[in-house]
Amino acid sequence: MTRAAEVPVVARLSTLDRLLPVWIGAAMVAGLLAGRWIPGLGTALDAVQVDGISLPIALGLLVMMYPVLAKVRYDRLDTVTSDKRLMVSSLVLNWVVGPAVMFALAWVFLPDLPEYRTGLIIVGLARCIAMVIIWNDLACGDREAAAVLVALNSVFQVIAFAGLGWFYLSVLPGWLGLPMVGLEVSAWQIARSVLIFLGIPLVAGYLTRKFGERAKGRDWYETRFLPKIGLVALYGLLFTIVILFALQGDQITSHPVDVVRIAVPLLAYFAIIWAGSFALGKAIRLSYERSVTLSFTAAGNNFELAIAVAIATFGVTSGQALAGVVGPLIEVPVLVALVYVSLAARRWFSPSATPEADHVRTTP
Structure with missing residues (x-):
């Protein structure tokens, strides 16, 4: 075993990577x-929107x-599929x-708050x-697997979202x-989100690598x-976080008790899904890289779509929209913390056949 291999992965991250929670916290x-303060x-x-985006x-x-999708080795995707x-x-x-x-947790923790x-x-x-693409990359997950699973989820999102909502x-x-609630959302609204937030950077990343x-x-x-x-x-990432929280800053800071009530089931959700997925990956003998990819793709949520659907169906000032806004407020710091948990837990897995240089980076 080499001396480098004996050093924990977290210790080999650059100072920039180690301080990522600081930068993200500052951006939030x-x-x-x-x-809140800028009128x-x-x-x-x-x-500044186009067709609701x-x-x-x-x-x-x-x-x-x-940049993350430009790193994917697209000629390796068949090993994932x-x-x-x-x-x-x-x-x-x-x-x-x-x-x-999420359905169970929402009813257990918020039985008196239907919105x-x-x-x-x-x-x-x-x-x-x-964002799952970023968390997976920071945790040294399998980039090719992340690209395939995100694309697969995108297809299912277009097909299944409205039906599952119903x-x-x-x-x-x-x-x-x-009590029952109706949900009005078109397949085009979902497909548009997928095409913009995944399709454009995926095509750009593929063409960049190819040429x-x-x-x-x-x-x-x-x-x-x-x-x-x-x-x-x-x-x-930091720009997105600043803009997202600037858009909803007043709403979040004006309802601190409600934010806490919403945060509790969200924290339970991320803990249950991430830990369960990570344990499942190890149990079915996936490599560390694919286990961590499985965990983050299962635990993350498409906050932009959730907020857009809530606003379109219930209104911008609705409780449903506020719950969607609180989603990334909790998800971002929790999943950043889980990046470091993942790196610390890497020692529980046998060394992957993938060259370590492909996954340990000096920058995100």
């Missing part, structure tokens, strides 16, 4: 304070995801276990297709003798080009 605080900022940012948030997500344990486990966790757990309860159920139905809000509560390798070769692409664009992902 800056966004909340800006939204008209939230209204001005919210006005917030352009500042869209820009931040695209900038955040592009042939891994039936990973594919089946991901589908079951995302589309059976995840929504059911927040409905908002949380909607969050549970919106599977993550954006089932969990209108059918299952009726079977259990509970970059063709022009200069893989060695130049991975040792010279990728390090130069690595920091762009961090800038995009």
Whole structure:
């Protein structure tokens, strides 16, 4: 065993990576304070939309995801699609276990708050297709597996979101003798979110690698080009967080007790789904890289879609919309913390056949 291999992965991260929670915490605080104290900022940012899509948030997500998707080795995707344990486990966790757990937690913790309860159920139905790429990369997960699972979730999101919303809000509560709620959302609204937040950076990343390798070769692409664009992902992440919390800062800081009530089931959800998925990955003998990818793709949620659906159906000032807004307020710091938990738990797995240099980075 080499000396480098004996050093914990967390210790080998760059100072920038180790201080990531500090940067993200500062971005959240800056966004909340800006939204609260700068008159008209939230209204001005919210006005910059095209067909209901917030352009500042869209820009931040695209900038955040592009460098990571440019790192994916697309010629290795067949090794992921042939891994039936990973594919089946991901589908079951995302589309059976995840929504059911959120439904149960929403009713257990918020039985007296129907608006927040409905908002949380909607969050549970919106599977993550954006920030999960960043968390997976920071945790040294399998980039190719993340790309495949996110694409798979995107297809299912377009097909299944409206049907599951109808089932969990209108059918299952009726079977259990509970109050029922309707949900109006079009397939196009969901498909549009997928095309913008995943399709654009995915195509850009694929074309960048294809033409970059063709022009200069893989060695130049991975040792010279990728390090130069690595920091762009961090800038995009921080920009997105600032804008997101600036848009909703006043609403969040005006309802502190409600935020706490909503946060409790969310914390339970992330803990249950992430830990359960990570344990499942180890139990079915996935590598560390694929186990951590399975965990983050199951635990993350598409907050942009959840907020858009809640606002379109119930209104911008509704409790459902507030629950959607609180989602990333809790998800971002929790999943950042789980990145470090993942890296610390890496020693429980046998060394992967994947070269360590592919996964231990000096920049996000």
